Amino acid sequence: MDNQFFKNVEKKTGVNMSDILELANSLQNANLKDEKTVRGVIQRVSQIANKPVSKEMEDKIVKSIVNDGKQLDVGTIAQMMNKK
Secondary structure, eight states: OOHHHHHHHHHHHOOOHHHHHHHHHHHTTOOTTOHHHHHHHHHHHHHHHTOOOOHHHHHHHHIIIIITOOOOOHHHHHHHHHOO
């Protein structure tokens, strides 16, 4: 990828691209049927995005991914976090 692309994304979002790439790499072989793993990912995304996730919201996201089989991606988590 183009280094300038990453700089532009970082500038617009305030999110460090190395953190996002590190998270993406960690997801490649993660067991997303394991509740502990999913909770760890949610907490990491929350930290990267600088947006706290309540215990109740974390529980809903975990249930959705582990029990209901929803795909785990940043877009899905962001949508769930933004629902009121």
